[in-house]
Amino acid sequence: MIELVRKIQVSMRCRKGLLPESICRYVSLFDHPLQRNTPLEEVRFVIFDTETSGFDLVRDRILSIGAVAMNGSKIDVADSFEVLLRQEAIGGKEAVSVHGILKRDLNQGLEEDEAVCRFLDYLGNGVIVAHHADFDIAMVGRVLSRRYGIKLFNEALDTASFAKRLEKGPYYNLAHKSGEYRLDNLCERYGICLYDRHTAPGDAYLTAQLFQRLLAVGRKAGIDTLGKLLLK
Amino acid sequence: MQTTTPSNTIVERVAADLGKYPPFDRLSLDKNRKIAASLAVEYHEEGEILFKKGEQLGRFSYMVMKGAVRLFDSIDGEEVLVDLCDEGDLFGVRAIFGTSAYLLSAQVVEESLLLAIPVETIKELVQSEPSVAAFFTGAIARSVQHIEHSLSEAIDMRRSLMEPGSGSLLANEALVVDQVRNVITCEPDIPIREAARIMSVNNIGSIIVAAENRHPLGIITDTDLRKKVVAVAGQVNERPVSDIMTSPVYTITAGKTVADMMMLMVRTKLRHFCITEDGTTDTPVIGIISEHDIVTSEGINPAVIMKAIMQSESVEQLSQEREKAEKLLRVYIAQDVAIHFISNIFTELNDALIVKAIEFSVADMKREGIDLPEIEFCWLSLGSEGRKEQLLRTDQDNAILYRDPEDEASRESAQRFFLELGKRVSAILVACGFEPCPAEIMASNPAWCQPLSGWMNYFRKWIGTPEPKALMNSTIFFDFRPVYGSTALALEMKRQINAEIERGRGFLQFFAKNALQNPPPLGFFRNFLVEKSREHAHEFDIKARAMMPLSDAARVLACEFGVTEFLGTVERFRRIGQLLPSFQELSEEAAQAYEFLMRLRTEHGLAERSSGRYIDPEHLNKMQRQELRDLFTTIGKVQSMLNLRYQLDYIRD
Numbered sequence: 001m002i003e004l005v006r007k008i009q010v011s012m013r014c015r016k017g018l019l020p021e022s023i024c025r026y027v028s029l030f031d032h033p034l035q036r037n038t039p040l041e042e043v044r045f046v047i048f049d050t051e052t053s054g055f056d057l058v059r060d061r062i063l064s065i066g067a068v069a070m071n072g073s074k075i076d077v078a079d080s081f082e083v084l085l086r087q088e089a090i091g092g093k094e095a096v097s098v099h100g101i102l103k104r105d106l107n108q109g110l111e112e113d114e115a116v117c118r119f120l121d122y123l124g125n126g127v128i129v130a131h132h133a134d135f136d137i138a139m140v141g142r143v144l145s146r147r148y149g150i151k152l153f154n155e156a157l158d159t160a161s162f163a164k165r166l167e168k169g170p171y172y173n174l175a176h177k178s179g180e181y182r183l184d185n186l187c188e189r190y191g192i193c194l195y196d197r198h199t200a201p202g203d204a205y206l207t208a209q210l211f212q213r214l215l216a217v218g219r220k221a222g223i224d225t226l227g228k229l230l231l232k
Numbered sequence: 233m234q235t236t237t238p239s240n241t242i243v244e245r246v247a248a249d250l251g252k253y254p255p256f257d258r259l260s261l262d263k264n265r266k267i268a269a270s271l272a273v274e275y276h277e278e279g280e281i282l283f284k285k286g287e288q289l290g291r292f293s294y295m296v297m298k299g300a301v302r303l304f305d306s307i308d309g310e311e312v313l314v315d316l317c318d319e320g321d322l323f324g325v326r327a328i329f330g331t332s333a334y335l336l337s338a339q340v341v342e343e344s345l346l347l348a349i350p351v352e353t354i355k356e357l358v359q360s361e362p363s364v365a366a367f368f369t370g371a372i373a374r375s376v377q378h379i380e381h382s383l384s385e386a387i388d389m390r391r392s393l394m395e396p397g398s399g400s401l402l403a404n405e406a407l408v409v410d411q412v413r414n415v416i417t418c419e420p421d422i423p424i425r426e427a428a429r430i431m432s433v434n435n436i437g438s439i440i441v442a443a444e445n446r447h448p449l450g451i452i453t454d455t456d457l458r459k460k461v462v463a464v465a466g467q468v469n470e471r472p473v474s475d476i477m478t479s480p481v482y483t484i485t486a487g488k489t490v491a492d493m494m495m496l497m498v499r500t501k502l503r504h505f506c507i508t509e510d511g512t513t514d515t516p517v518i519g520i521i522s523e524h525d526i527v528t529s530e531g532i533n534p535a536v537i538m539k540a541i542m543q544s545e546s547v548e549q550l551s552q553e554r555e556k557a558e559k560l561l562r563v564y565i566a567q568d569v570a571i572h573f574i575s576n577i578f579t580e581l582n583d584a585l586i587v588k589a590i591e592f593s594v595a596d597m598k599r600e601g602i603d604l605p606e607i608e609f610c611w612l613s614l615g616s617e618g619r620k621e622q623l624l625r626t627d628q629d630n631a632i633l634y635r636d637p638e639d640e641a642s643r644e645s646a647q648r649f650f651l652e653l654g655k656r657v658s659a660i661l662v663a664c665g666f667e668p669c670p671a672e673i674m675a676s677n678p679a680w681c682q683p684l685s686g687w688m689n690y691f692r693k694w695i696g697t698p699e700p701k702a703l704m705n706s707t708i709f710f711d712f713r714p715v716y717g718s719t720a721l722a723l724e725m726k727r728q729i730n731a732e733i734e735r736g737r738g739f740l741q742f743f744a745k746n747a748l749q750n751p752p753p754l755g756f757f758r759n760f761l762v763e764k765s766r767e768h769a770h771e772f773d774i775k776a777r778a779m780m781p782l783s784d785a786a787r788v789l790a791c792e793f794g795v796t797e798f799l800g801t802v803e804r805f806r807r808i809g810q811l812l813p814s815f816q817e818l819s820e821e822a823a824q825a826y827e828f829l830m831r832l833r834t835e836h837g838l839a840e841r842s843s844g845r846y847i848d849p850e851h852l853n854k855m856q857r858q859e860l861r862d863l864f865t866t867i868g869k870v871q872s873m874l875n876l877r878y879q880l881d882y883i884r885d
Contacts, residue, residue, distance in 0.1 A: 066239055066241060066242070067239070068239065068242055071272075073274065073275065074272040074274050074348065075272060075273035076272050077242060077243060077246050077269055077270070077271055077273065078270055078271075079238070080239035080242045080243070082238075082239030082240055082241055082242070191298070191343075196241055196245055199241055201239040201240075201241035202241055202242075204242070205241075205245060208273075209273070212275040213275055216275060216277050
């Protein structure tokens with residue numbers, strides 16, 4: 001209900017010309033939500049990852065976004081996305097040492113609002129897939145709510161939970177051994193070569209390959225529609 | 233809708249993958265980036281069909297990034313493998329050259345990551361890049377030839393199977409021997425003279441003696457007439473044939489192949505085989521197969537060599553026959569004769585040669601006044617020969633085992649005699665091309681020419697205190713097999729060893745641990761895992777890295793299950809598979825892997841005139857590479873099975 005009210009509010013602001021075109025275009029895509037019975041072959045998945053200055057949702061900022069699309073079961077290299085963000089409030093040195101993004105690089109990036117608008121253009125109404133998706137989605141969501149007062153409307157799937165669900169069933173308690181479902185460990189388990197680790201597009205590409213394999217496993221377990229995939 | 237260009241990082245990554253393999257390795261990074269930006273990454277699971285022969289061409293050509301895809305054709309409803317694509321191979325490229333339907337079917341053999349490159353992208357490349365055009369025309373021409381070749385081979389094979397008698401004997405190992413159908417029989421009470429008359433009238437070399445219901449009772453051959461009638465004094469011609477017939481006659485069922493028959497001839501040392509309805513003497517005769525039927529079309533033939541070895545009168549002759557056998561080996565390998573068949577034949581031939589060498593030595597010693605003591609003894613083959621796996625003439629590994637003499641004096645004289653025998657036999661084997669063992673594990677070494685008590689002292693020590701060095705050395709001794717003399721004595725030793733192992737089961741753990749010393753090189757084709765020693769730099773030690781892990785594993789399991797027969801690695805795996813049902817599938821895989829390795833090593837050794845042990849991976853063809861890679865997975869599985877079974881993770885080095 002609240003969702004619907006929010007959407008109506010956004011549409012009104014669009015009509016008044018208060019929001020950028022990209023945002024309005026993005027929001028209008030969700031007038032007709034994806035059907036639960038859509039076969040997976042017809043779904044466009046957008047596998048994405050963000051690099052951030054830290055893990056504090058309030059204080060830290062997105063430094064880069066990388067994404068690649070999977071149409072059905074094919075990773076479409078042409079349908080990929082990468083952007084660096086110019087952030088004034090860049091985080092501590094630790095973050096830089098992890099992802100190797102220097103201030104100098106970031107200076108060549110886009111402003112946060114433009115970067116996010118471009119990302120939404122790219123994302124469209126695709127189903128978001130990310131490893132530990134909650135955090136990345138929340139980071140993008142913070143920017144959207146701060147700047148435009150909206151949130152992401154896309155359906156989303158976390159590859160870590162998906163892997164857990166396929167391997168152990170939905171009720172397995174991960175609390176005491178979370179390492180088992182880290183991206184590196186999963187990639188190793190599924191025979192995916194690790195490279196370009198800790199860059200947003202690199203991790204997105206790895207996650208995409210992982211998701212591709214998980215989907216194949218899932219298909220055998222009868223997961224063939226969007227509804228079954230998202231457990232909705 | 234899309235306003236941005238594709239992600240540089242991802243495109244860069246895919247371009248780097250692409251640029252590792254031809255023809256893209258000749259292109260600039262920039263060109264490869266463009267191609268990468270146009271392609272899709274596909275993941276497929278084992279068994280998936282990518283496209284089928286006759287189907288409309290798709291919009292993509294494929295490159296295998298990981299995994300393997302087989303291309304096959306169907307002839308008369310049967311699948312014929314035409315090509316196997318693995319890492320870096322392109323397929324489905326015919327699409328570029330204007331054909332409208334797929335000529336072959338493609339199926340994923342193991343889970344694969346494929347790059348799907350739009351046909352349009354490749355078409356553009358062919359037009360703009362001469363090197364790419366050359367690559368594709370070359371590849372297409374080659375593959376067309378390849379397809380034609382594979383197909384004509386398959387068709388030939390089919391034809392020869394349908395028309396027995398065509399082609400060479402060896403090429404048609406599966407060929408069924410043409411039996412003589414109009415078998416002439418005679419009754420047991422007719423006179424020998426009458427039998428001889430029937431034989432000469434019908435111009436046959438043998439006659440089956442049968443009861444009224446045509447059940448075979450025996451056989452008379454030319455040889456019988458020569459040896460038992462003509463050469464014997466007195467009136468025998470009127471005696472009944474039953475007096476001189478060989479009885480019972482060896483019976484088999486119909487439908488035996490040339491290979492079966494050669495094996496049978498070598499094993500039984502017989503020359504005539506009677507075919508009955510159910511293969512026993514209790515049903516009517518329906519045919520006969522003689523040595524002549526099997527041999528006629530082929531000059532060089534194991535049965536002939538076998539006979540020549542057994543009839544050799546000098547070491548020189550023996551050596552010549554072994555040379556002939558080597559030629560036979562070449563023919564067999566070249567014609568892809570089944571490896572189990574080859575190794576059975578060569579074990580028999582080598583054993584016969586050893587027996588002959590022993591007979592020569594004993595006779596020589598007798599002539600010199602050194603008499604064979606009346607002590608039960610046994611000549612043992614060790615290591616690969618002990619496992620019936622010695623196809624090439626690699627080093628000798630042998631030993632002598634004899635019954636403990638009763639007193640000190642006869643103990644000394646026995647030792648003196650057997651050591652002398654060991655030296656002489658070993659020298660003859662050297663003359664026949666079997667090099668001496670560099671580690672001197674030979675019957676000519678006093679340490680390995682021992683009475684049963686001596687041997688059991690060794691084995692007890694190895695089993696009781698399995699230190700690594702002793703273990704490594706002992707693996708060769710655990711593969712002993714009696715070749716001459718008392719098999720019973722060798723069996724007795726085997727039983728004692730098994731009992732010893734049973735007593736201290738900790739030994740098996742160490743033995744198994746030893747079997748894990750050479751882990752399979754899983755990264756084989758990514759960066760050839762090659763031997764570091766200078767002489768064999770860039771080469772791969774197939775014996776240590778692939779064969780030993782398997783033969784070691786089979787030995788440990790055979791020990792655990794107390795298998796007393798003298799078996800080779802392949803038979804050991806099969807036997808263990810029967811005894812341990814959970815291991816059945818893997819053990820069959822391991823057996824096949826080992827047969828492949830034996831063939832590969834033999835092929836290589838024959839080509840290089842070497843032991844075949846070191847192989848340059850670059851020289852392997854695609855099928856061999858594919859097979860090798862699968863086989864490393866099998867070795868890995870066998871090793872982790874051992875690891876689990878003997879809980880080796882708990883043992884520290």
